[in-house]
Amino acid sequence: MTAPKLFANARLIDPLTGRDEQGGLLVHHGLIADLGPSVKADAAPDDTEIIDCQGRVLGPGLVDMRAFVGEPGAEHRETIATATQAAAAGGVTTLVCMPDTNPAIDDPAIVDFLLRRARDTGVVRILPAAALTRGLAGTEMTEVGLLKEAGAAAFTDGARSIRNAGIFRRILTYARDFDALVMHHTEDPDLVGSGVMNAGELSSRLGLPGRHTAAETIMLERDMRLVELTGCRYHAASVTCRASLDVIRRAKEMGLPVSCGATINHLSFNEGDIGDYRTFFKLSPPLRSEDDRQALVAAVAEGLIDVVVSDHNPQDVDQKRQPFAEAADGAIGVETMLIAGLRLVHAEMLSLAGLFAAMSARPSRRLGLAGGKLAKGAPADLVELDLGAPWVLDPAQLKSRSKNTPFDGARLQGRVTRTMVGGSIVHEASSA
Known part of the structure; x- marks a missing residue:
């Protein structure tokens, strides 16, 4: 005691x-x-x-609904131990880990493995998100009921979208019957193609293939129709543009059980920060225009965007020290999520309570957790x-195993x- x-x-x-x-x-x-x-x-x-x-x-500890922790299969990028140490240093007390590991989190035994590893080596709470489809292949759905019973907090295919509407409808129907939360990455892979940054004038000047916002909004529109059809609890993992906010607003006005998130990177940066092909700013979805960024910040302040996530995606030096088009997507962020959010508070674009609502209270409520609040018995x-x-950020001082932060310096x-x-x-x- x-x-x-x-x-x-x-x-x-x-x-x-x-x-x-x-x-x-x-x-x-x-x-x-x-x-x-x-x-x-x-x-x-x-x-x-x-x-x-x-x-x-x-304030209440943060709940990060989207982070890659490396185990199993990518311990050279991150481990549960290093990810949770970084989370603790950033004020994050609950971490939802993505299933795009090797093997993927598509079996109850892997969920059990992660929970035991988290108990033995982690310092904050770890909640596994299980895969929607076996091997993240988008063709055969997983056993949602068994995975949820094993301890899966939500279901997602990580950074992959399910392109087949018929399969996704069956997944949503099955998940609804178990009251499971489906978190979907909303980018039509056929429209994304070989795009590596936001499509527009800047991508043309840099000579880089673009990814249009339509790839996001078309997939999001489709998903809203399927949610209306099935009644499943749905969360759009990361919205990045003004047009997507219009889709979410209409869905909420219809009373659909939907929510959405935005990454701290999309609230902090725009496509111009790529500058001279800086690969730490190569993300998926890509950074958008300044107009889109400001629309996202306003939507967080309004509460239209429910949660802010780190989208913590550690990559080793070899994967980032490449030509921009060939470099891996992703940036670390669990340790800097709250501090980066304070930039918006200091700029009076968001209240401190609003920041905690998006990073703690609302994600707790969406996941059915008891935390996210200061109250007796919590x-x-x-x-x-x-x-x-x-302070000035020195990547070498960060606790994550990888150092690919867009906040370098x-x-x-x-x-x-x-x-x-x-x-x-x-x-x-x-x-x-």
Whole structure:
């Protein structure tokens, strides 16, 4: 039995209730026992460990709904141990790992393996997302019921879209019967073709084949029709353009059980950041125009975009040190997701509570988790944050095994000082 811990002199942020006040928070038996202005160090029991937050923010731990953790089969890029250490350093207390591993997460035994590995080597909560189709091939659906029983939190084919509408309709129907959440990557592979960046004037000037936003919106429109037909809970993994937001808005107005996410990279950068063929900015889906980026940020503030994800996709040096068209897609992001989001808060484009809602409260609710809030009886999954701390990002200091970050050398303001999972501190910055 561990002694109670009291976070004193904190700025408490709860996106569910709108709480934003100075006070304390008491943790006991892995749960939040009490919180508010009346919770102070001088009234705590004798055996309580006092943590003076010195006015720093204390909010619910983040839930990242889209991350690649490497195991099994790609441990040279990332492991559960390194991914969860990076998550803890970024204030992420729950990580949903993608199924595009080797072998793919398409069997209950692999789900069980991941959960055991996470228990043995991870420092934050790991929730496996199982494959929709066997081997991620898009042709034969997996056993959704057995996978969910084994512990799969959601179902997706990762960065692959299911092009066959008939197969996807059967998947949605089957998933509905098990109340399973389907998370789909919405890009028509036939329209994507060989495109490597956003289609437009810039791609023409750079001499790179483009990927048009229509590849996203056409697939998304199709999916909304199938959701209307089946009633399955559906989540668009990553929307990237203004036109997709119109599709999502219409679907929600119709009352369909849909939600959507956006990556922190698409909220932070636009196609111009590719500059002189910088491969750390080669993503899937690609970075879009500045107009699209601003539309995404406004949609997060409005709540139309439900969640913000890291889309953490570690790649080794050999895969990124290539000509732009040949380099692998993806960037790491679980450690920088919250801090990058603070840029939008400092620019007054998004409130701090809105940021926590998109990174903690709403993903928790979509996944059916008990966290994502500061409330009595809720899990003590917490992040302490120094909003004003300035620093320059050095990739060598990041905890991820790979270092392919688009924030290389970026000047940032704000730093995670402590992270707690289930009442245990799993990350503590040296300056905390």
